Amino acid sequence: MVEKLYEQFYQELVNWCRNMTGNQHTAEELVQEAFLRAMLHEDLLSSMQMQQCRSWLYRTTKNLYVDQVRHNSKEAIVDEFPQQQIISDDMESVEWEELLAALPDMEGVIFAMRYLEGYNSSQIGKILSLPPGTVRFKLSSARQHLKEALGGKKYVQ
Numbered sequence: 001m002v003e004k005l006y007e008q009f010y011q012e013l014v015n016w017c018r019n020m021t022g023n024q025h026t027a028e029e030l031v032q033e034a035f036l037r038a039m040l041h042e043d044l045l046s047s048m049q050m051q052q053c054r055s056w057l058y059r060t061t062k063n064l065y066v067d068q069v070r071h072n073s074k075e076a077i078v079d080e081f082p083q084q085q086i087i088s089d090d091m092e093s094v095e096w097e098e099l100l101a102a103l104p105d106m107e108g109v110i111f112a113m114r115y116l117e118g119y120n121s122s123q124i125g126k127i128l129s130l131p132p133g134t135v136r137f138k139l140s141s142a143r144q145h146l147k148e149a150l151g152g153k154k155y156v157q
Contacts, residue, residue, distance in 0.1 A: 001042055001045055001046045002035065002038050002039050002042055002045070005035075005038060005045070005053055005054075005057065006035055008050075009053075009054055009057055010031060010035070013031045013034065013057060013058065013061055014027050014028055014031050015027075016058070016061075017030050017031055017061055017065070020062070020065060021065060026068075030061050030064050030065055030068070031061055033061075033064050034057055034060045034061040034064060035057075037060050037064075038053075038056075038057065038060070041056075044056075072120075072122075099146060099149055099150075100112055102149065103142050103145050103146070104145070105138070106128070106138065107138050107139075107141055107142035107145060108142065109128075110124055110128070110135055110138045110139060110142065111139060111142040111143075111146075113127070114135075114139055121133075121135040121136045121139070122135075
C-alpha cells in the first residue's frame with residue numbers, strides 16, 4: 001500500500017513541500033519522514049480511499065514542517081547566548097581555553113561548537129551522534145559549570 005502511495009505521490013509532495021519550505025533538501029527530508037509515518041500507519045491508510053491517503057500525506061508533511069519551524073524558533077531562543085559582555089580586569093587573566101577544557105563530558109566541545117562556531121543543537125547532535133535535547137542539556141550544564149568556575153561572579157550579563 002505505502003509503495004503505491006510513494007510511487008503516485010512522492011514527487012508531487014516534494015514539489016509542494018519545496019514551494020512551502022524554499023529548500024529542496026528540506027522538502028525531501030520532510031516527505032521521506034511522512035512516508036515513514038505512513039509505514040507506521042499502514043493499517044489506517046489501507047482502510048482509506050486514495051484521495052484520503054493523499055490528504056493524510058499532505059497533512060502529515062505540513063505538520064512535520066510546522067513542528068520543525070516551531071522547534072527551530074524555540075531552539076534559537078533557548079540556545080541564544082547573551083551578546084552583551086562586561087569583562088572585568090580579573091576576567092582578562094582567565095584562560096577560556098582552560099575553562100572549556102576543564103568542563104566534564106564533552107561540554108567544552110559542545111559549548112565551543114554552539115557559541116564560537118555557531119552550530120545549533122540539531123547540527124551538533126548530528127555531528128556528535130547525540131539527540132538535540134541532550135546537546136541542549138549539556139549546554140545548560142556547561143553554562144552552570146562555567147558560572148561556578150568563575151566563582152558565581154557576573155562576568156557575562
